[in-house]
Amino acid sequence: MDLSQAKDIFQRLYQDLSGYETAQREKERLGRGDQSTTYGEILPESFVELMAAASPTEGDVFIDLGSGTGKATFMAALSFPLSKSMGVELLPGLGDLARERLAVYDSEFRPHLPEQHQRQRIEFIDGDLTEQDLSGVDIVFAHATCFPPELIAQLGKKLEELKPGARVIVAGNTLNTPALKFLAMKIMRADWGTALTAIYQRT
Numbered sequence: 454m455d456l457s458q459a460k461d462i463f464q465r466l467y468q469d470l471s472g473y474e475t476a477q478r479e480k481e482r483l484g485r486g487d488q489s490t491t492y493g494e495i496l497p498e499s500f501v502e503l504m505a506a507a508s509p510t511e512g513d514v515f516i517d518l519g520s521g522t523g524k525a526t527f528m529a530a531l532s533f534p535l536s537k538s539m540g541v542e543l544l545p546g547l548g549d550l551a552r553e554r555l556a557v558y559d560s561e562f563r564p565h566l567p568e569q570h571q572r573q574r575i576e577f578i579d580g581d582l583t584e585q586d587l588s589g590v591d592i593v594f595a596h597a598t599c600f601p602p603e604l605i606a607q608l609g610k611k612l613e614e615l616k617p618g619a620r621v622i623v624a625g626n627t628l629n630t631p632a633l634k635f636l637a638m639k640i641m642r643a644d645w646g647t648a649l650t651a652i653y654q655r656t
């Protein structure tokens with residue numbers, strides 16, 4: 454689907470939704486004052502540019518590690534011929550918002566889209582990104598600006614599970630593992646500012 458159509462659906466899906474308040478409430482409820490759950494969201498055009506740099510191909514599986522209200526998961530699904538687009542999120546209240554958006558997408562938008570979008574799977578999982586099985590994933594995104602060094606180290610190790618050729622997009626941080634070949638550095642515009650974003654390929 455072209456960018457203007459994808460953006461139109463994205464904006465209609467998210468028009469009255471803010472993840473910031475829910476993230477704050479969930480952090481208080483769960484006693485998670487740590488830096489890793491600092492919230493922030495992608496902007497659609499800039500995210501699509503990053504995805505394009507990771508060369509998605511038909512049937513690819515995408516995952517957003519730390520998916521918030523699901524904006525990157527939806528924008529990836531709308532813009533590229535993925536077979537599956539997933540998000541995993543630690544704060545369940547944000548996962549609930551993403552699943553509510555999915556229910557709206559399934560009832561109001563998906564039925565009017567081409568066949569490829571009817572078949573495409575979209576899923577939001579509650580959980581810790583360090584426990585997610587990544588062996589079947591082709592493209593990983595992490596908006597990791599506020600991920601602390603320990604989480605970045607765990608993420609680097611986790612990405613060794615990827616199959617050779619899989620691509621990784623990491624915004625706001627860099628990874629240091631021999632399992633990943635550096636491909637490019639880009640700038641991601643987000644709703645809070647800009648982040649240097651590294652793109653890698655699993656060797």
Ligand SMILES: C[S@@+](CC[C@H](N)C(=O)[O-])C[C@H]1O[C@@H](n2cnc3c(N)ncnc32)[C@H](O)[C@@H]1O
Nearest residue numbers: 489490493494495519520521542543581582596
């Ligand atoms: C900067 S936000 C990005 C939200 C979304 N990916 C976007 O770009 O619009 C980072 C998200 O990662 C989540 N997060 C932090 N640590 C996590 C972990 N260990 N497992 C899963 N999610 C995590 C946070 O709760 C937060 O929602």
